[in-house]
Amino acid sequence: MKAYEVQDATSDYSGIVEVERDRPEPAADEVLVEIRAASLNYRDLAIANEDLTYPGTELPVVPLCDGAGEVVAVGEDVRRLSEGARVATPFAPDWVDGPVAPEKIARTTGGNVDGALAEYATFPADSLAVLPDNLSYEQGATLTCAGLTAWRELREEGDLTADETVLVLGTGGVSTFALQFATMQGADVFVTSSSDEKLERARELGATWTLNYEETTEWGEAVQEDVGGVDHVIEVGGSGTLQRSIEATAFDGHVHLIGVLSGPEGQVHPGPILQKAVTVKGSMGVGSRAMFDRMNSAIEAADLEPVIDRTFGFDEAREAYRYVEAGEHQGKVVISLE
Structure with missing residues (x-):
């Protein structure tokens, strides 16, 4: 073969x-x-x-x-x-x-x-x-890695509800699945990208707000000012973006740390984590087959593509x-x- x-x-x-x-x-x-x-x-x-x-x-x-x-x-x-x-x-x-x-x-x-x-x-x-x-x-x-990772973080671990808000960094595999799952649940979603074309596609997929992070470099503060912070952040950038993700999080919010696409270098100030009781949790192992089964049932029921x-x-x-x-x-x- x-x-x-x-x-x-x-x-x-x-x-x-x-x-x-x-x-x-x-x-x-x-x-x-x-x-x-x-x-x-x-x-x-x-x-x-x-x-x-x-x-x-x-x-x-x-x-x-x-x-x-x-x-x-x-x-x-x-x-x-x-x-x-x-x-x-x-x-x-x-x-x-x-x-x-x-x-x-x-x-x-x-x-x-x-x-x-x-x-x-x-x-x-x-x-x-x-x-x-x-x-x-x-x-x-x-589905195996990107889809199940997004599902686990938002639904299995995050228990996402329709009245919550989500910030998704970028438009890669995990981020796009997170946008789709959050929208499927009825949540409002922020999406960041450096491409206006990708942001337009994100809006077509259900994004409520979009931010070009090259034009709005302090996007964490911008999200905080716009909606008072979000309940969940799908953080795929790592140390290079983590500080702004924490800034964008609401009180008692969750940062789901998944990737390190921005590289290993960077500093994170613990103050906002303490002041807002933010939970920062790393994701490891993607998810179990039982989680995969539940995700697939939801995908089929919603006819998500x-x-x-x-x-x-x-x-x-x-x-x-x-x-x-x-x-x-x-x-x-x-x-x-x-």
Whole structure:
């Protein structure tokens, strides 16, 4: 079968190599999935790019945690899934249900376990979520990391309600899913971007307010002045944006710290955290399969469609990595294996 391996960490992604592998056979508790589509996250760049680091990576590895496909063979002990089931690949295959724990997220797909950028892959049957009927394989391939992270932070951890407000930084995968889930719940949403075109698209997706952060550099203060702060911030920038996110938060609000796209450098003053009783909580492990199931039920009930910016062919994988690195996308970038 055809597959890609990250064989070396290189800044130009030349270490991502197409290879021929034997088609795997499922163990007794596993299923074999024919992968139809996969999608990229910044995490995948961190694994493949020598300028970034991702703890626990063991090379070579088949990359990408986000994938969707059809079950084509089942192990002898599997009862939950059968051939023909449409499934999404897991981020943490050992986290089926319950609270997060170190042993549940010790193995991560596309990190230290082979991932979805291959024609076929095996996974524990209990780790796989069934795709919503309203989604294609390409749309289903966007859910595993970005979709489930946004869902967990706002709905599972944040218990978001319709009368609350959300600030979403940027228009990448997690941020766009957060916008969609918050809008689906009836909450009002702020979205920031440096692109007026992307902000217009965000308004079409349901954003109540938009801010161009190059024009409004003190956007944390601006959000505080406009609405008295927000209840939830989806913080993907890290230390470079965290101070302004805290400024934008209302009393007893929550900052969901997910990414470090702005880099590791920066200083955060604790004063506003103390004065407003702000909760700043890091996100680790994305989410369990049980959370994935609940998210998929909500997606199907609302007929929500993930935003796909661009789809690349299987032979264009390195180009897809470079496109994501450029940061011009809105929503998810998909690689089709069909």
